[in-house]
Amino acid sequence: MNRRAALLLGLLGVALVLLPMFANSYVLSVATLILFFAFTGQAWNVMMGFAGQLSLGHSLYVGVGAYAAAGLFFHYGIGVWAGVWLAIAVCVAVGAVIGFLAFRFGISGVYFALLTIAFAEFTRIGFDHLQWLGGSGGLFLRVAQRDQIDLANFRGPPAMYYYAILALTAGALGLCSWLLKSRAGYYWQAIRENEEAAQALGINTFRWKMLAVMISSAMTAVAGVFYAFYYNNLFPEQIFHISRSIEIILGPIIGGIGTLFGPILGAAMLTLLADGITELLAAFGLEIPGVKQVFYGIVLLVVVMFLPNGIWPTIARRLGLAK
């Protein structure tokens, strides 16, 4: 990273830390949503952007992580600090099982992507019928007082959640930039570019792909726990749905797959775009259901057609941030 990039990153960090002092609750909720998608996008990027394994079922880990921590809290009153470890453990186990099955049986490319969808959908319908965790009627967490910060139970005003997800996103950025420079990162990139060549060089591709899946699922599990305690309600229909998986991966793909800042930039652009379109349509009195998503789809189409590597690489070049 050159000096200019470090300066810009520092400025961005300061701006984000100071944001709650100036922003109203609406802006804060949008910012929280952006950071949530930046974080999950970063997690997905480890698997696809770094190691080249296309997962289209990341909602599985969001959902399982959310339900693990929320279930523990709901039934036994055990708070988030223990729940997050359970969520991570369960999601890593699930990811390991899927990865083991897929990589041992040599499933890759489109087939791997469809396998991840299948597991997510299978689990969604399973949770629809799991009455112990609310079934399709949903699981609701008690909403405590909103104005006091209760860190032990992860309860507090919106600003607390904002700082939590900001810390997570910053941590994920740090982790990913370290991973990219580590041995694992180089092995992953070798596997992504040419798996057979990587294998011929003596890289145990099975082991490193497994590691990518497990790290990615652990990070996504944490996002799920955040989701559960931020929204306080969980519906299998929403959290496991394939449209959520697509939401997660849109950010990194629009922003720039395999880059560190792509997921963050993509999440910001998509969330702001969606909200901007909503506002604009409301101003013109065009609140027909579906209009917003149609615009969203058109923008997506244009970006995918004309900026196949995502927006971040182009911007980085313009700003002179590229290495």
Place this chain on the structure above:
Amino acid sequence: MTWDLAVNVLISGFLTGMVYGLMALGLSVIFGVVRVVNFAHGEMMTIAMYACVVLFAAFKLDPFLAVLPVAAAFFIFGYALQAGLINPFITRPEHSQFMLLVAVAIIMVNGLLMIFGPDARNIQVAYQLESFELGSLLIDKARLYAAGVAVLTAGLLFAFFRLTLTGKAIRACADNHLGALVVGLNVKHLYALTFGVGAACVAVAGCMMVLLVDVTPSLGPAYTLLAFVTVIVGGLGSMPGALVGGILIGVSEALAGLLFAPSAKSMFSFGLLILVLLLRPQGLLGKRA
């Protein structure tokens, strides 16, 4: 549960499965030749269903007649989609193709939502309520006719790929892309034709399906997934496989609805998909690559 009921449910699942099979056949043909997974497949199916609803409401056109104009329109639409949007993406990585078709799917499903709203629409014709009686067996007329059209369409498609020169050229593109270019085939045109044929298949399936279920915009993504499950189970790129997969999925859904909860029915399809992917990734009738 009586024996008769089980057999009736099985037959109904079998017949619905043939329509699923035709839908999946469209996906399989497109993937087998163009090597692009059409993530907007189910959305195209729902558009065809709405087209039938509109034609029926405006002109009282029976879906069995509407199938001809709808399929023709879909052929042109599919050709244009491939020629205009997808051809430039042929050489791009999978995730890029995926995003393109997801964008198309988002526009389609929400376009339908804008035009028709979220409420379910359907078509009511007299023969939907009639059935053939064979002893204690009751077979829905509409379902039987729909399955018949599905099989007929699949047969026509087989004949097209086996007997016509264009069909053979398309198969040549699928077998050896470079070789097809070398012998001077217009591969881009043939790809667009293939997408058109696949779209026409899904249009016919949609026209038949609208006789069996009510249509809402949100059916699109569900059908996309169903089509994936069907072709993977049968074998991606295998034409008989798509039909066999459709029948298997139709029967397993019907059985799951009977033995467990109807809402759990697609869980069995996805379970079947996971098993097939792991144990026989090329699908039941697919050839190992």
